[in-house]
Each structure stands twice: as C-alpha cells, then as structure tokens.
Amino acid sequence: MSLLGPDEWQAVALSLRVALWATLAGLPPGILVAYALARWEFPGKQVLNGLVHLPLILPPVVTGYLLLLTFGTRGPIGAALKEIGIVFAFHWTGAALAAGIMAFPLLVRAIRLSIEAVDPKLEQAGATLGASRLWVFATVTLPLTLPGILAGAILAFAKAMGEFGATITFVSNIPGQTQTLPSAIYAFLQVPGGEASALRLVAVSVAIAMAALILSEVLSRRIAKRVAGA
Amino acid sequence: MSLRVSIRHCFGGFQLDLGFEAPPGLTVLFGRSGSGKTTIVNAVAGLLRPDAGRIALGDQVLFDSARRIWQPPHRRRLGYIFQDARLFPHLTVRQNLLYGRWFAPRDSPPDEIDRVIDMLGIAPLLSRRPGALSGGERQRVAIGRALLARPRLILADEPLAALDEARKSEILPYFERLRDETEVPILYVSHAPAEVARLATSVVALQDGRVTRHGSATDVLGDPEVTPLGAGAAGAVIEASILRHHEDGLTELEAAGGLRLLIPSVPRAPGTPLRVHIEAQDVMLATTRPERISALNILPCRIRALRMGNGPGALVQLDACGNLLLARVTQRSVSALGLCDGQEVFAVLKAVSVAKGAIAGGPRPG
Numbered sequence: 001m002s003l004l005g006p007d008e009w010q011a012v013a014l015s016l017r018v019a020l021w022a023t024l025a026g027l028p029p030g031i032l033v034a035y036a037l038a039r040w041e042f043p044g045k046q047v048l049n050g051l052v053h054l055p056l057i058l059p060p061v062v063t064g065y066l067l068l069l070t071f072g073t074r075g076p077i078g079a080a081l082k083e084i085g086i087v088f089a090f091h092w093t094g095a096a097l098a099a100g101i102m103a104f105p106l107l108v109r110a111i112r113l114s115i116e117a118v119d120p121k122l123e124q125a126g127a128t129l130g131a132s133r134l135w136v137f138a139t140v141t142l143p144l145t146l147p148g149i150l151a152g153a154i155l156a157f158a159k160a161m162g163e164f165g166a167t168i169t170f171v172s173n174i175p176g177q178t179q180t181l182p183s184a185i186y187a188f189l190q191v192p193g194g195e196a197s198a199l200r201l202v203a204v205s206v207a208i209a210m211a212a213l214i215l216s217e218v219l220s221r222r223i224a225k226r227v228a229g230a
Numbered sequence: 231m232s233l234r235v236s237i238r239h240c241f242g243g244f245q246l247d248l249g250f251e252a253p254p255g256l257t258v259l260f261g262r263s264g265s266g267k268t269t270i271v272n273a274v275a276g277l278l279r280p281d282a283g284r285i286a287l288g289d290q291v292l293f294d295s296a297r298r299i300w301q302p303p304h305r306r307r308l309g310y311i312f313q314d315a316r317l318f319p320h321l322t323v324r325q326n327l328l329y330g331r332w333f334a335p336r337d338s339p340p341d342e343i344d345r346v347i348d349m350l351g352i353a354p355l356l357s358r359r360p361g362a363l364s365g366g367e368r369q370r371v372a373i374g375r376a377l378l379a380r381p382r383l384i385l386a387d388e389p390l391a392a393l394d395e396a397r398k399s400e401i402l403p404y405f406e407r408l409r410d411e412t413e414v415p416i417l418y419v420s421h422a423p424a425e426v427a428r429l430a431t432s433v434v435a436l437q438d439g440r441v442t443r444h445g446s447a448t449d450v451l452g453d454p455e456v457t458p459l460g461a462g463a464a465g466a467v468i469e470a471s472i473l474r475h476h477e478d479g480l481t482e483l484e485a486a487g488g489l490r491l492l493i494p495s496v497p498r499a500p501g502t503p504l505r506v507h508i509e510a511q512d513v514m515l516a517t518t519r520p521e522r523i524s525a526l527n528i529l530p531c532r533i534r535a536l537r538m539g540n541g542p543g544a545l546v547q548l549d550a551c552g553n554l555l556l557a558r559v560t561q562r563s564v565s566a567l568g569l570c571d572g573q574e575v576f577a578v579l580k581a582v583s584v585a586k587g588a589i590a591g592g593p594r595p596g
Binding site (some may be wrong): 119121122124125126127128129130131132133135136139140143144226 | 304305330
C-alpha cells in the first residue's frame with residue numbers, strides 16, 4: 001500500500017482485526033442476552049440489563065481500568081486465564097476484549113429491539129407444528145431478527161473501530177500490538193510533523209465507516225424485501 | 231380417536247369450568263366472544279396451561295394436573311389453524327407447507343403433499359411468499375400447513391372470521407372435505423350459526439365458561455334453550471336429501487318422516503344429502519292451513535316447547551314429522567293465537583328465505 005506508511009497500515013490492519021473479533025465474539029452472547037431480556041422474565045433481569053448498559057454510561061477510562069483490575073495478569077480472572085495460556089493484558093486480544101465490551105450494549109440494544117418486534121404468535125405457530133423451543137428460535141425468531149442482528153453488528157463494528165479510552169487504559173498504546181486506529185491518530189498528533197499521517201488515518205476511518213453503513217443498508221433492504229414477500 | 235377435555239381455569243375474574251368429549255368428525259365450540267372458546271383451544275394446543283383438569287387425545291394424555299403431566303405444544307402433534315393464518319413471512323408458501331413435516335414422523339405416503347396441494351388449489355402459489363397472498367389464499371395455505379404436519383388433531387380457531395363473505399364460501403368447502411376425508415378429529419371454534427350448521431358433526435354450546443349443551447348440530451341448534459348468541463340468531467338445521475329438480479328453478483328436498491321442502495335450485499344430483507339452515511326469524515306460524523299465500527313451504531307441525539324471551543319475542547320449537555324447527559314470533563302473537571305446548575300448527579317458510587350459504591353437503595353418515 002503506497003497510500004499508507006507501514007506504521008499506519010499496521011494500525012489499520014490491527015483495528016480491523018480487533019473490531020472484527022470484538023463483533024464476532026460478541027454476537028453469540030449478545031443474541032442470548034438480547035433474547036433473555038426480550039422474552040424471559042427472571043429475577044435479576046434489571047441487574048443484567050444495567051450491567052449490559054454500564055459500559056455505555058461509565059467513562060471509558062473507568063471501564064478500561066476495571067478490565068485491567070479483573071483481566072490483568074494479576075487480576076482474578078486474568079491470572080486464571082494465564083494458566084491456560086490466554087493473555088489479555090497489553091496484547092491485541094485485550095484490545096478486542098475492551099472494544100467488544102464497549103460495543104456490547106449497542107449490539108444487545110439493536111438485537112433486543114428486533115426480537116421484540118417478532119410476533120410471538122408466529123413462534124407459537126411454530127411450536128404447534130412440532131418445533132421445539134430451540135428449533136422455533138433457529139427457524140422463526142432468528143431469521144426474522146436477522147436485519148436487527150446485522151444492524152447491531154455493523155454498529156458494534158463501528159464502535160469497536162473507534163474505541164479509544166478503555167483500550168488505551170487497559171492495553172496501552174503499543175505499535176503493532178495494541179495501537180489501533182484511534183490510538184495511532186492520537187499518537188501521531190503528539191509528535192511534530194505527524195499531522196499528515198493522522199489525516200490519512202482519519203480519511204481511512206471515514207471510508208471504513210461509510211462502507212460499513214452502506215453495506216448494512218444494502219443488506220437489510222435485501223432482507224426486508226425477502227420478508228415482505230413479492 | 232376422540233378428544234376428552236375437562237378443565238378449570240381462572241383468569242381476570244373469568245371462571246372456566248367445563249368438560250366435553252369431541253368424537254371423530256368436526257366438533258364446533260359454539261358461543262359468543264368471551265365464552266371461553268379460544269381458551270379451550272389454546273389449552274388443548276398447549277399454548278395455555280389450565281389451573282386444573284385433564285386433556286387426553288385417545289390414550290395420549292396431554293395434560294393431567296393430578297398426575298403433573300404437561301406435554302409441551304411441540305410434542306402434541308397438532309394442526310392449529312389460526313384465525314390470522316400466522317404464516318411465516320420469511321418462508322415461501324412451499325417452505326411454509328413443509329415446515330411441520332420436518333418434525334413429523336417420516337411415514338407419510340409419498341403423494342400426500344401433492345394431494346393436499348391439489349385439494350386446496352394452491353399449486354400456483356408455491357414459490358410466493360405470504361406477503362403477496364390474499365386473505366383467502368393465506369388461509370388455504372395455513373390449512374395445508376396444518377394438514378401436512380400429520381396431526382392427530384386439528385384445531386381451528388375461527389378460521390373464517392377475518393375473511394369477507396366471498397372468501398368464506400371459498401374456504402368452507404375445504405373444511406367439509408377435511409371433515410369427510412380425514413380420520414383426524416377437528417375442534418372448530420365459531421360464533422357463526424351458519425358455519426356451525428354447515429360443518430358440525432357435534433356441537434358444544436358454551437356460555438360464560440360453561441357447557442350449556444352438547445350434541446348433534448340438529449339437536450343443539452334446534453333447542454330454544456340454547457341460544458348462545460341470543461334468540462335473534464337462532465336457527466335450526468334440517469338434514470334432508472335432494473328429491474328432484476323442478477323446471478322453474480326450484481329444488482325439492484325430502485327430510486325425515488317424508489317432510490318436503492322447496493328451496494332455490496341446488497345444482498347437485500338427486501339423492502345427495504344436504505343440510506339446510508333455517509333461521510328462526512324466517513319461520514311464520516299459523517293455526518289453520520293458510521291458503522292463497524305466496525310462501526311455498528307450509529309444514530304441519532306440533533309445538534314441542536315455547537320459550538318467552540326477556541324482550542317482546544318468543545322462540546317456538548316445532549316438530550315437523552320428526553324434524554326440529556325453530557320459529558321466532560312475538561309474545562303478542564303467542565297469546566293472540568293461544569299457542570301452547572302440543573298444539574298442532576302450520577309453519578310457513580318462503581322458499582327464497584333459505585340462503586345459498588346456508589345449504590351444505592351433509593356429513594358422511596356415521
């Protein structure tokens with residue numbers, strides 16, 4: 001890539017990888033939590049709802065610090081995971097974890113809304129036709145929720161691409177390891193003569209965000225058309 | 231195989247406490263809205279768990295509160311035809327039809343799909359999605375979907391209520407065929423007397439969560455004490471068969487006891503069994519045989535029961551050569567004519583007052 005220098009290209013590639021993993025790994029628990037919040041009544045539902053939304057409300061630095069406390073090498077979970085060879089602290093996986101946690105509320109909100117929009121009467125119809133709850137979910141609820149899942153995933157991806165505060169607090173700003181697009185822009189702005197690099201990265205950010213938005217628009221329109229019939 | 235239901239359920243101040251047995255054939259749950267019809271069907275389907283009771287289909291117990299048995303809906307092997315069709319919008323008509331088959335035992339005859347598609351006339355729709363179908367088409371696909379799940383019981387909750395008259399008469403024959411061509415018991419919810427008259431093998435009349443009467447369509451609809459919709463909608467059913475067609479566009483029917491009826495032409499062969507729904511308000515009474523009158527049907531009857539209404543009306547149950555008829559007259563007429571139980575009277579019925587929609591192929595004997 002002649003447009004970007006090797007450092008810049010590294011930051012872009014790392015950001016894409018981090019955001020992709022943050023989104024993909026967030027999807028299964030995101031769908032489960034969204035379904036639980038939309039369809040189940042259980043004690044502690046409000047607590048779960050609050051926990052999910054916490055990263056949206058807390059200062060990102062606080063979230064990052066809490067992650068450092070729990071997932072750092074000396075944190076309770078971080079130490080245990082280190083035993084089986086999984087390391088988050090100061091590693092790109094940590095950046096993905098931070099981005100995933102920060103994007104999670106957006107993911108859950110979008111999916112929950114679209115699950116709530118699925119008519120429970122259709123799920124009942126599936127059950128009377130012999131489908132167990134799991135099959136009803138897989139063949140009725142999930143396909144009808146697809147536009148919402150897609151929208152949530154794109155939103156989460158965009159959020160993960162732009163995550164800065166929690167990431168830099170949790171895993172610092174190590175080029176090639178944890179220096180994502182926003183951290184790189186921030187770093188370039190700190191050194192004299194870095195504006196040109198920063199600007200190029202800003203352009204890349206805008207391009208990726210636009211591409212994601214257009215992609216989601218096209219896909220959800222195609223799905224909506226399929227569902228509406230014709 | 232028959233369905234036995236006995237349930238108690240309380241919700242929002244409404245108390246449901248009833249029991250009935252639905253024999254093979256089509257059993258109509260008949261009553262006004264709020265009488266508990268849909269609650270019963272949902273309990274049978276497993277979409278609602280009653281407070282107490284027992285529901286059994288043949289020797290399969292679906293629910294027994296005493297023995298803590300509760301089969302979830304997907305294990306009950308039902309075909310539920312909803313009022314609002316409830317087709318899956320993201321699947322094609324073909325995929326909708328095959329949905330229940332996926333979960334059904336794989337022992338079906340290979341031509342079953344084509345037979346059902348043929349019977350319902352939905353072959354041209356197969357590749358479309360439900361969003362592009364009319365209300366009547368949707369309901370036919372819903373019937374096919376329920377049938378192809380190979381159900382042991384078919385439930386239909388006012389499947390025609392959302393359709394206009396033309397669509398209703400388009401769908402009604404399919405339920406007649408279903409009743410006559412499948413062995414599976416059908417539980418059918420309705421508050422339309424004409425539907426009950428056409429379809430029912432047996433009728434369970436409901437009022438305020440209780441069974442007020444249970445029996446054949448002729449017995450229940452001909453009973454002046456059973457008017458779940460009010461006396462204004464009362465009407466009896468006469469089972470007859472076509473005797474001959476007249477050249478002036480009338481068809482002559484013969485019912486039990488040699489009773490003859492003239493009605494507008496029914497284009498079916500002589501000998502075909504028919505059911506005729508005669509609304510009580512179309513029947514006039516006379517104490518002597520009226521002469522020089524335009525009405526073509528003058529039936530000698532005996533009064534079996536008189537029921538005074540709360541308003542100005544009265545319902546009179548008549549025995550016409552062993553056939554039950556209902557007449558709705560004013561209480562003033564009752565006293566002016568001096569009507570009383572056991573009295574011989576003449577029922578007067580205009581041939582044209584028998585509506586086309588009220589005539590149906592009679593159910594298979596037995």
